[in-house]
Amino acid sequence: MKNVDVLIVGAGVIGCSIAREMSRYELNIAVVDKASDVCEGTSKANSGIVHSGYDAKPGTNKAKFNVLGSKMMEKLSAELDFPYKRNGSMVLCFNKEDESKLLELKQRGEENGVEGIRILSGDEARRLEPELSDAVVSALYAPTGAIVCPFGLTIAMAENAAVNGVSFYLNTEVKAITKNDTGFLIETLCNGSEAEEITAKILINAAGVFADTLHNMVCEDKINITARKGEYCLYDKKVGNMVKSTIFQLPGAYGKGVLVTPTVHGNLLMGPTASDTPDKEEVSTTGEGLDSVQSTGGKSILSVPAKSVITSFAGLRAHSDKGDFILEESSVAGFFDAAGIESPGLSAAPAIGEYMAKLAAEKLGASLKTDFVHTRKGIPNMALASMEERQKLIKENTLYARVVCRCELVTEGEIVAAIKRPVGATTLDGIKRRTRAGMGRCQSGFCSPTTVDILARELGVSVKDITKHGKGSELVDDHK
């Protein structure tokens, strides 16, 4: 039995943001997630965009927290050392009749408090982005649009929360919740077999697409979360500079529209599609979906670099029937929801964390710590380091000279660091998200056997126990 003041269910970007913000207070906090790592759900497969905030309807939580989160992100990226870049964004309009919608969007943005947005003519837009399609007649430009590494953000917040005393229990699924006088009794299942109980005074629901299941275990007023799948294509770094800003399409012109954007790591990303799926773990891509990503997204640019696709993936957005973020204490005292966090959830995450943490801390009458560590330094990055920095790292630890992933220039030193850090990597995907080993153009063909060896060695387990993303995804077996 574990006893905590606050239990956060879900170690995605929202759960980790709340955990980090709550760790400012004198509280005993834990985070549980059924996955083998933080950032294993919606947070790992999305557009990686920090929206400037013109899209959401004024007055909604989406609008409010998007604009707040977007304004917090740059400072947070400096504090917690994760990749972030303010690259600006554009919404393209393809015919004159639709230009009123572009104006509407601009007004909405101004109402939401988005700074610096303006309308560009097609030619002005093409001067900024020479690869834009000739069919673009005008565009809305938002200089505050930005891109972020969604793994980097989530992991940075998790690590910082852990350093400030938050416990992370992974591979731990919540099976049942009972409300009692002092709070909640939570029954969990660890590693698929071991039952374990946790008591908590306050429970915070950040369970992503499963937030309804969790909410409905406790509350009479039911909520419903639909998993909305989005498929993406990721392109080689050699076409990563095709566009500088994030290119959206005006909603309605070609359905919901597909974005084209550089990623913070220099790849090009196109997506997502949108289709509801009854299975909340259904993250398979489809032939039609991938075709539609390229054909719809392709309308924004002169030509689609189809031959440069290095991988495709799908992610699920947690769409609530209410259409807005649910950020409140539920009808059951002490049970807080951070639910229905679909786009612009990543942008809003820092603000949602701050808000939810304050709500919960006030409920408990908690006071702020005096020794909160508000900065975190990321894993050294040999690919981006200067020659002098590289020299220094190798001098301190020769593992930084052993290149494991040659596509992204990731060394054994970085991989070992990723394993040894707080909330460290235990899986191949965990290594990938923390170091980019396996994320390059060969997609782990070269490095995976070595990475698996390093994981087994550092974790003190057999190679056959190393998984891609948790139990059931074992990679190799011993010879008979």
Place this chain on the structure above:
Amino acid sequence: MKKKIVIIGGGPAGLAASIAAKDAGIDDVLIIERGEHLGGILLQCIHNGFGLHTFKEELTGPEYAARYIEIAREKNVEAYLNTMVIDISRDKVVTCMSADKGIFTIEAESIILTMGCRERPRGALNTPGYRPAGIYSAGTAQKFVNIEGKLPGKEVVILGSGDIGLIMARRMTLEGAKVKAVAEIMPYSGGLKRNIVQCLDDFGIPLKLSTTVIDISGKDRVESVTLAQVDEKSRPIPGTEEIVPCDTLLLSCGLLPENELSTQMGVELSPVTGGPKVNESLETNIPGVFAAGNVLHVHDLVDYVSAEASQAGKYAALYVKALEAEKDDNLTENSESSVNAKSYAVTTGIGVRYTVPVSINPDRMDDLLTVRFRVANVYKNPEICVYFGDECIMRRKKLICSPGEMEQVILKKADMNKLKSGDAVKICLENV
């Protein structure tokens, strides 16, 4: 640090190039290898069939590599192991990284690019479905089995019939796995005929031509793949879907020359091969920078890699000697003979995808010059023809040509005076 010839990569091409450079009289030759051993990918190719041309016997990959390593050692070829080249500048400064030396640079007079190739990943195929454990490139699986002693799976489907895929079909079977099918999207295999016979036919493994994987199921580990036949435009044909339960999908869908370093330094690449464009001396657009082996174009047999790389080693040595002679001549202005000499383009005609080299300067060629190429399709009874301008100067009948097997023609220096100004050397197939 200064070196006369620096060779990037210590696989079969790098080894052969180093030996040839030594034989041609340059003593200061350095191989830089990122792995722990010399030998490159041969070290994980434990099957036999290597060296039939070079040594007139069937060796395993490690044995073939060992022969060259032995010779290189006898000739005192210097090699830095566990050393990664992270940059090469256009003026031939090589930046390296290793545990014992840290970051260091080498100024080279000549560079031979022998970095080899890597496998095309799943992403390049954009195969839909889940992304579970159990999807490996054939080479990754080969490394797991042959080097690490681990089995990547028990029930296997292989997509692509490249040679590594065929070899791994046999290897996985020998290690106790069940290989259910090899699917190939093209109507012919991309591998060697002998591998189809020895690795599939002999083990009763079906080769499904004009077939591809259209879906992958399994959230954590592969549970099945869906195969479908494709039409002549490689589009899946509805109604031909077949779900094959398996825990592993191996991909053997082609090899890509590994030219990140070449591109960084400004070497011009061929869009067809993905390797540098080279002249008769296997020299790239940057004078003194040569390329050979799979970094230049993907070969079918290692014997040809060795032969080609030997040429590159020799030409690199000649280049260094010419530089020295120039210095001895006190930089007099009359060393321009090679610049003034005439170069002829080598072009491709019907049925020929590319040639190596893409240009020939007769003054600089040996008495015989091997032009290597691959054909675009399977052709029965074709004639391989060489034209100088409009005149056919060579015609050779073949029973069969297929894309999986490299072809070659040998040009004689003595014939080259038939070329007229403005002519190209054209290689093509006729009777197809």
